[in-house]
Amino acid sequence: MSTNQSRRDFFKTSATAAGGLVLGFGWFSSEAFEPGVLTKAAADTIDFNAYLAIAPSGIITIYSPNPEIGQGIKTAFPIIVAEELDADWSKVKVEQSPLDTKKFERQLTGGSGAIRHSWERLRKAGATARVMLMEAAAKKWSVPLSECSTSKGFVMHSSGKKLSYGELATDAAQITPPTTVKLKDKSNFTLIGTSVKGVDSKAILTGKNLFGIDYKREGMLNAMIQRPPAFGLKLKSFDATEAKKMPGITDVVSFGNKVAIVGKTTWEVMQARKAVKIEWEKEKDLESSADHDRIFKEMLNSTTATVHRKDGDIEAAFKNAYKVIEAEYQCPFLPHSPMEPMNFFAHFKGDSIEMAGPSQTPQNAQNQIAKMFNIAPEKVTIELTRMGGGFGRRLNTDYAVEAAELSSIIKAPVKVTWSREDDTAGGIYRPAVRYRFKASIDKAGNITGYMLHGAGMNAGNATRPDNFPVGAIENTLIQSNDHKSPITTGPWRAPITNFLAYAEQAFLDEVAMAGGKDPIQLRMELLEKAQKSPVGKLTYEPERFREVIKLAADKAGWGKKKKGVYQGFSVYFSHASYVAQIAEMANVKGKPVLKKVYAAVDCGIVINESSAQNQVYGAIVDGLGHAMYGNLTFKDGAPQQDNFNKYRLIRYNEVPDIEVHFVKNGIDPTGLGEPALPPTGGAIANAIFKTTGKRLYNQPFSEQGATLG
Amino acid sequence: MALFNLKINGKTYKADVDANTPLLWVLRDHLDLVGTKYGCGMAMCGACTVHVNGEATRSCVVPVSNVSNATITTVEGLSETGTHPVQEAWDEVDVPQCGYCQAGQMMTASALLAKNANPSDKEIEEAMVGNICRCGTYHRIHDAVKLAAAKMKK
Ligand code: FES
Ligand code: FES
Numbered sequence: 001m002s003t004n005q006s007r008r009d010f011f012k013t014s015a016t017a018a019g020g021l022v023l024g025f026g027w028f029s030s031e032a033f034e035p036g037v038l039t040k041a042a043a044d045t046i047d048f049n050a051y052l053a054i055a056p057s058g059i060i061t062i063y064s065p066n067p068e069i070g071q072g073i074k075t076a077f078p079i080i081v082a083e084e085l086d087a088d089w090s091k092v093k094v095e096q097s098p099l100d101t102k103k104f105e106r107q108l109t110g111g112s113g114a115i116r117h118s119w120e121r122l123r124k125a126g127a128t129a130r131v132m133l134m135e136a137a138a139k140k141w142s143v144p145l146s147e148c149s150t151s152k153g154f155v156m157h158s159s160g161k162k163l164s165y166g167e168l169a170t171d172a173a174q175i176t177p178p179t180t181v182k183l184k185d186k187s188n189f190t191l192i193g194t195s196v197k198g199v200d201s202k203a204i205l206t207g208k209n210l211f212g213i214d215y216k217r218e219g220m221l222n223a224m225i226q227r228p229p230a231f232g233l234k235l236k237s238f239d240a241t242e243a244k245k246m247p248g249i250t251d252v253v254s255f256g257n258k259v260a261i262v263g264k265t266t267w268e269v270m271q272a273r274k275a276v277k278i279e280w281e282k283e284k285d286l287e288s289s290a291d292h293d294r295i296f297k298e299m300l301n302s303t304t305a306t307v308h309r310k311d312g313d314i315e316a317a318f319k320n321a322y323k324v325i326e327a328e329y330q331c332p333f334l335p336h337s338p339m340e341p342m343n344f345f346a347h348f349k350g351d352s353i354e355m356a357g358p359s360q361t362p363q364n365a366q367n368q369i370a371k372m373f374n375i376a377p378e379k380v381t382i383e384l385t386r387m388g389g390g391f392g393r394r395l396n397t398d399y400a401v402e403a404a405e406l407s408s409i410i411k412a413p414v415k416v417t418w419s420r421e422d423d424t425a426g427g428i429y430r431p432a433v434r435y436r437f438k439a440s441i442d443k444a445g446n447i448t449g450y451m452l453h454g455a456g457m458n459a460g461n462a463t464r465p466d467n468f469p470v471g472a473i474e475n476t477l478i479q480s481n482d483h484k485s486p487i488t489t490g491p492w493r494a495p496i497t498n499f500l501a502y503a504e505q506a507f508l509d510e511v512a513m514a515g516g517k518d519p520i521q522l523r524m525e526l527l528e529k530a531q532k533s534p535v536g537k538l539t540y541e542p543e544r545f546r547e548v549i550k551l552a553a554d555k556a557g558w559g560k561k562k563k564g565v566y567q568g569f570s571v572y573f574s575h576a577s578y579v580a581q582i583a584e585m586a587n588v589k590g591k592p593v594l595k596k597v598y599a600a601v602d603c604g605i606v607i608n609e610s611s612a613q614n615q616v617y618g619a620i621v622d623g624l625g626h627a628m629y630g631n632l633t634f635k636d637g638a639p640q641q642d643n644f645n646k647y648r649l650i651r652y653n654e655v656p657d658i659e660v661h662f663v664k665n666g667i668d669p670t671g672l673g674e675p676a677l678p679p680t681g682g683a684i685a686n687a688i689f690k691t692t693g694k695r696l697y698n699q700p701f702s703e704q705g706a707t708l709g
Numbered sequence: 710m711a712l713f714n715l716k717i718n719g720k721t722y723k724a725d726v727d728a729n730t731p732l733l734w735v736l737r738d739h740l741d742l743v744g745t746k747y748g749c750g751m752a753m754c755g756a757c758t759v760h761v762n763g764e765a766t767r768s769c770v771v772p773v774s775n776v777s778n779a780t781i782t783t784v785e786g787l788s789e790t791g792t793h794p795v796q797e798a799w800d801e802v803d804v805p806q807c808g809y810c811q812a813g814q815m816m817t818a819s820a821l822l823a824k825n826a827n828p829s830d831k832e833i834e835e836a837m838v839g840n841i842c843r844c845g846t847y848h849r850i851h852d853a854v855k856l857a858a859a860k861m862k863k
Contacts, residue, residue: 198805204811206785214743644841
């Protein structure tokens with residue numbers, strides 16, 4: 001495949017003082033320029049935001065702009081470049097770039113979009129550098145370019161001569177970057193699709209200071225912040241007389257509705273914190289979980305829902321139905337519980353501020369902090385650290401902004417660390433949601449009408465209006481209501497779909513049963529219908545859906561009687577990827593016990609097999625753990641669980657066997673950090689039903705008799 | 710405040726701290742040994758696991774005064790260069806996702822293997838159940854413990 005470099009892919013080279021080649025390219029450049037011929041003046045104003053440097057020593061350095069959170073991006077990006085470059089992977093180094101919004105447009109982690117966004121540009125960058133190295137060699141040897149080839153960090157001539165990339169780098173810097181490059185035929189990939197170990201592994205395994213919480217600076221103070229203990233309370237007054245006298249304490253200050261305790265060391269701050277006397281007062285409603293149950297009912301019975309999608313005539317479908325099936329599904333609030341609690345370093349210097357820490361959206365943090373101090377965004381520098389998990393929590397910038405504010409008040413460099421209790425009880429949670437489904441079927445068991453009504457607690461639109469089976473049914477109605485709660489909510493790994501998928505997939509099983517159809521058969525029929533005669537807008541590809549279903553069914557032996565094994569099926573499309581899962585359970589003295597989960601995944605081309613497997617296993621374990629145990633309840637606005645003694649996370653002995661298969665279709669890569677999570681809850685709920693005859697309508701499942709391990 | 714001479718990773722470290730300070734925070738804030746992680750502060754997650762006289766110990770709940778004469782090993786002391794069989798196995802199996810829990814996981818595993826060169830699946834489970842991995846790398850942890858055991862036999 002040969003592609004023209006559009007202006008946004010313009011490449012620029014330079015040689016460094018030490019020699020070698022530095023290739024700058026527009027990794028995430030926006031299309032700020034009008035298309036047309038690029039003048040020299042325009043070229044000079046383009047920001048070359050990503051760099052690929054080849055040193056005379058042969059070491060290739062790729063600067064990776066996306067924050068690493070455990071999704072493997074810091075390894076995946078350079079694999080793509082190295083593939084097209086034909087580099088020797090053992091000579092490739094990766095460095096994390098600091099936040100630079102001028103240079104990087106999409107410097108965030110979230111939405112499983114990083115690879116999708118940069119796939120083509122990274123390939124072109126590698127291919128461009130490769131051609132330049134070949135041209136440099138051809139010139140040196142005075143041979144035609146067509147007689148040159150590359151392999152593992154060398155340019156080779158048909159005569160047997162060869163030169164290493166390091167030897168050619170300085171000369172290559174003199175070559176004008178080509179305007180068109182030929183990308184590799186995907187069938188010739190030698191690095192993409194193999195298993196490559198994480199580039200930070202060694203540092204992680206020897207305990208290096210990679211994470212924000214490890215960050216340290218000369219003269220840095222440590223702080224903890226007491227935030228309101230319940231959603232709806234605000235600060236009335238505080239008395240820090242005792243606390244200020246305690247060893248190591250340098251300051252106790254309040255800002256917003258918070259009291260910050262500042263001192264030399266974390267432990268001293270933790271002790272002094274207990275000695276601060278704080279009075280809180282009511283500002284908003286103090287909601288309890290029982291209130292939420294009531295509010296859900298009111299919302300689902302209200303006649304003022306926001307309609308998101310309507311096909312055909314749902315009322316007529318229900319009226320003419322052979323059978324109508326109705327069900328409601330509910331999930332609780334969930335904290336993200338990353339292993340590394342929130343933290344951020346800030347050093348306010350009057351007209352600028354230096355920040356360092358773990359953030360999924362450093363650019364938002366930069367803008368908010370700049371606004372708070374009324375300074376230009378460039379005056380806010382953010383060093384990005386590795387993140388000890390995030391799961392969406394670090395898409396919020398609250399913990400970075402408050403560190404900045406505190407530093408400006410105490411006029412000192414300070415790191416704010418959240419305790420586990422702070423992290424759990426001061427969260428930006430997955431919203432609690434309740435869904436009402438209603439479907440009509442005809443005599444043959446075909447779905448004629450489908451309604452989904454979502455009710456959320458600060459969920460915005462709790463539905464996804466175009467989700468399968470919408471598009472395959474003549475009459476549909478998708479609508480929602482939302483309750484404005486003082487409890488803060490935000491994205492949680494696979495936002496909304498992390499629970500909606502379970503509800504939809506469990507309900508589809510109910511409908512299949514009512515119509516006397518096998519669950520997979522029902523879905524296959526619907527997908528066939530969506531392909532042949534779609535109703536309204538179709539956002540998924542029925543063919544890819546069917547492929548993952550077939551693969552999962554085949555691997556798990558769906559429908560083939562296995563003695564004592566009960567299977568549940570679920571399939572989901574999110575972040576442009578398709579994942580089907582089959583859970584297998586045993587009935588142990590009347591209790592459903594999960595034994596195995598099969599997953600079939602279509603995320604297009606797999607970049608790094610090892611990391612992709614790890615992601616899918618992790619997402620299944622995550623989906624399973626939270627479906628089984630995750631439950632954050634409230635009493636008078638206060639979270640009732642704040643540490644792992646009360647808030648249960650899945651453990652080593654509770655994970656089932658997992659078997660993951662990827663569809664090999666050569667399609668450009670799509671999301672993988674999230675898509676394997678949504679189907680898990682549904683597969684398990686459907687398997688529990690098969691095992692016990694009991695349908696679980698609420699999460700967490702453990703509170704309804706399901707066990708693991 | 711009291712002065713402690715702590716024997717960590719074969720070296721002696723001086724720390725002038727309150728006697729009640731948990732070993733975790735002495736390591737992290739005073740001695741710059743930040744490989745040992747804070748996760749819960751109440752012995753529920755295992756992120757802070759170190760060896761105290763060879764025993765896997767949750768350093769977040771051990772006052773420094775309790776270990777003033779003990780031999781302490783942290784992840785930095787497994788081997789600085791990553792050549793301890795457990796580190797090698799973790800690398801070969803490519804265990805980490807975010808990586809935050811892995812120092813604690815390896816310290817628990819290495820204490821187990823030091824005592825029991827050939828642990829059964831049940832014994833591995835009993836040892837590892839106290840270490841949470843939020844990223845869900847449990848399957849790889851299992852494989853890595855097995856691989857480390859095999860390496861140590863050689
Ligand atoms: S931090 Fe010590 S066990 Fe969690
Ligand atoms: S690797 Fe992220 S918590 Fe274990």
